[in-house]
Amino acid sequence: MTASNDAHRYPDDARDALYRAIAERRDMRHFRPDPVDPAVLRRLLWAAHHAPSVGYMQPWRFVRVTDAALRRAIHGLVxxxxxxxxxxxxxxxxxxxxxxxxxxxxxxxxxxxxLCGGREQHVFGRRTMPDMDVASCACAIQNMWLAARAEGLGMGWVSIFDPLKLATLLQMPEGARPLAVLCIGHVDAFYEAPMLELEGWASRLPEDLLIGDNVWPERAP
Incomplete structure (x- = not known):
């Protein structure tokens, strides 16, 4: 008799909602200026903080930008x-x-x-792969992204900036490193497909090309 996972499986509607959020998540660039409910923002930050992290190091730090002049300065860097x-x-x-x-x-x-400073102190899981701090932080961002979609909010990950200039602008301590500027807010509609796909910039690769059994996937580009 094979082991069953039914005892741990979510109900169908909850499971389907999870896969729906994954399928409908979009990197949004078009927003309405309406404020985000503070309670919803707290839930998004809760989701981020409950992401997995290698060695339980929790390397993420969040800076909420509420000053209009600072927002304009960040836009200038972008x-x-x-x-x-x-x-x-x-x-x-x-x-x-x-x-x-x-x-x-x-x-x-x-x-x-x-990323926080002092990350060299965290060796667990990072001795041969020090960039696992970045991977952990990306998990936190993805958690927030999926939660935002479930809340009906758009989120966009901006990575077009000079990290040293942004760190200086936000008075980050030595060793800290900005990874993302996240735009979060209400949208008129979610893109039917990823925007870069709609614009003809790129298309999603078939997953079969990226998966190999026991060896490197031979057909991967």
Missing amino acids: EEERLATARALGEREDEFMRLKVEGVLDSGELLVVA
Whole structure:
């Protein structure tokens, strides 16, 4: 007799809701300026803080940006890097410049997610893979992203900025490192598919190409 997982399985509607949130999560760039309910924001931060982390190091730190001048300064850093990224893309420069890549000035909430300082003290799970702190922080962001979708809020992950300049702007301590600017807020609609797919920038790879049995997937690009 094979072991059954039925005793631990969620009810069908709860399970389906989880997969629905995964399927319908979008990297949003278009927002309404309406404020986010503080109770909802607390739930999103709770979800982030309950993410897994290697060695239970919990390396994430969140900075909520409520000052309008600071928000504009962050937008300036993003715009500076957007132009530099466009130049680095060569023949795709014009195509990139037509994309809306952030909603820093538009979203109801703006959060900066950073890695804490002193991470060299955490050896458990990181001795040969020190970048697991980044992976742990990404799990926290994904938790928040899925929770935001379930709450009916859009979220966009902005990574186009100079981390040293942003760390200085936010007076981060030595060793801290910003990873993401998160735009969170109400939206008129969620994109039917990832925006970069709709814009023809890229398409999702078939999962079968990325999965190999016992060896590297031979058909992976």
